[in-house]
Amino acid sequence: MEVVHIETTSKRYPLYLGEAVLTELSSVLAALKPAVSKVLIICDETVAGLFLEQVQESLQQEAHVHVVPSGEQEKSFANYYAAQTSALEAGLDRRSVIIAFGGGMVGDLAGFVAATYMRGIRFIQLPTTLLAHDSAVGGKVAINHPLGKNMIGAFHQPEAVLYHTPFLRTLPEKELRSGYAEMMKHALIWDADFYTWLRDQVRILSDLQGEVLQTALKRAIGVKAAVVAEDEHETGIRAYLNFGHTLGHALETACGYGKLTHGDAVAAGMRFAILLSETVYGKSLGYQELSDWFFSYGYPPCPALDAAELLQLMKKDKKAAGGTVHMVLMPEIGRVETMSVSDELIVQVLRQFQEQEGLR
Ligand SMILES: NC(=O)c1ccc[n+]([C@@H]2O[C@H](COP(=O)([O-])OP(=O)(O)OC[C@H]3O[C@@H](n4cnc5c(N)ncnc54)[C@H](O)[C@@H]3O)[C@@H](O)[C@H]2O)c1
Ligand SMILES: [Zn+2]
Structure with a gap:
């Protein structure tokens, strides 16, 4: 134990x-x-x-x-x-x-x-x-x-x-996949080494058992614990844990609670956040490869909902401040930061993202 x-x-x-x-x-x-x-x-x-x-x-x-x-x-x-x-x-x-x-x-x-x-x-x-x-x-x-x-x-x-x-x-596979999305999140926001380990050790979801499961849980919980230790009440870095959640929560609300699992929604939100990060930082973060990694576990493509409607829901997020959407963006694997992003850019990249997802 x-x-x-x-x-x-x-x-x-x-x-x-x-x-x-x-x-x-x-x-x-x-x-x-x-x-x-x-x-x-x-x-x-x-x-x-x-x-x-x-x-x-x-x-x-x-x-x-x-x-x-x-x-x-x-x-x-x-x-x-x-x-x-x-x-x-x-x-x-x-x-x-x-x-x-x-x-x-x-x-x-x-x-x-x-x-x-x-x-x-x-x-x-x-x-x-x-x-x-x-x-x-x-x-x-x-x-x-x-x-x-x-x-x-x-x-x-x-x-x-x-x-x-x-x-x-x-746990049914759908629920395992849902939970695994938060594990991927913990690696992507905090620990590039954990990301490499996951890619290596968890090729398919059923690899999550025995020693691999225990280690994966311990490392992911370690990230959560480290973040919460520094910022219990979300005045600062705890917001990093919302990586993928701004769009994720909007998708959950738009589809109706329970239609899309939390993890499937957040996984789509993370793929969007990565694409948006590439635009904002003007560099490649390996969006295509990261997207392929998500889809290799069976995450469904983002539902084709109206971008303007999603933007409105993203603005209702608790993290939106003064009407601007606050996003957690990823300048490199293993590190994130929060940034306010203009409505125009959100909608533009969201449309581009949905096009990419539609091809899946
Ligand atoms: N408080 C936080 O910091 C925080 C962080 C992340 C997510 N969340 C919340 O967590 C929720 C999602 O959690 P979840 O995915 O565990 O959802 P859930 O609790 O609804 O469980 C998913 C499904 O699995 C079933 N289930 C549970 N345990 C099972 C088992 N051992 N075997 C078979 N079936 C089992 C449940 O009955 C349910 O149908 C969302 O509401 C989300 O907002 C909260
Ligand atoms: Zn979550």
């Missing part, structure tokens, strides 16, 4: 990573101070069907359970409200703990419930997707609004993250 220490200004907490991490859950709960009164597990239907019993058996105390339907569209006000109702009915108090058991959808929803229930109670992340190597670390929790993704949220760090990798074995 590996332990990564996540250090933020507001809290330091451990992330356990490995093949038998679930066995630690009850001792992690038992070690919390003040002692835990009640436990509420929040998970989605799919995860409940697969692993809920196993988790309940691993606990020493009876836990309350709140199950939400699966899918991004469920990261909603309605489910936030329903989970708060469950917490109240179960009699959770300020010494209680919520276990966010699932992928990023449940992690964000349950984390936001924990952040706001009685002005904030403790929670533990028990991630079950590859994508959650990103979402379970760093304390951003949120629900979606029909007008924009993650628009209602908070910063609330968990007490611990328990990454039990056997949970990942039942």
Whole structure:
């Protein structure tokens, strides 16, 4: 078992990573101070069907359970409200703990419930997707609004993250690919050596198992942890993690939540950001080769949506300032920076990008 220490200004907490991490859950709960009164597990239907019993058996105390339907569209006000109702009915108090058991959808929803229930109670992340190597670390929790993704949220760090990798074995390929996009992101924004390693070691998605999976997770989490340690509340470099997300979130909103996986949307957003970077910096960054690398894993081409409409959605992004789109651009592999980009240039390169994607 590996332990990564996540250090933020507001809290330091451990992330356990490995093949038998679930066995630690009850001792992690038992070690919390003040002692835990009640436990509420929040998970989605799919995860409940697969692993809920196993988790309940691993606990020493009876836990309350709140199950939400699966899918991004469920990261909603309605489910936030329903989970708060469950917490109240179960009699959770300020010494209680919520276990966010699932992928990023449940992690964000349950984390936001924990952040706001009685002005904030403790929670533990028990991630079950590859994508959650990103979402379970760093304390951003949120629900979606029909007008924009993650628009209602908070910063609330968990007490611990328990990454039990056997949970990942039942992930459908589509979800593995979705999570892998954030892994590619972590390499591209921060660690050129990790990028080379991924190209070499992960030829196809099913290479993500055993030692390769553990190493890939550890390195990607390491990037996330390093960024968050420097900038917990996104006043500076944490924005780097939004590489590919400005267009990615716009695509998710435009297509309707749950139609396109988060990773497929972000992967398209990264390809666009790379093409835009080539234009802005006036040099080749190997766009074609990088694009081929993405498509080798089966990422779908960017949906052919109207460029002007996408621009409007990009402007609604939380990172847009004063009406200009702020993009994370990549001057070289392994390094990014933020920059405001004019509407004209966004639309021009977006059209060029969609043409390229249409040829795939
Ligand atoms: N908070 C953050 O910092 C942050 C960072 C990145 C992404 N996110 C958020 O994360 C979400 C995406 O996360 P996700 O991709 O994990 O989505 P998800 O939680 O919706 O999971 C994807 C699908 O996989 C299923 N599933 C989960 N675990 C499984 C398993 N072990 N076996 C089989 N099926 C399983 C789920 O039921 C769901 O249908 C988005 O809402 C995104 O905004 C948040
Ligand atoms: Zn993301």
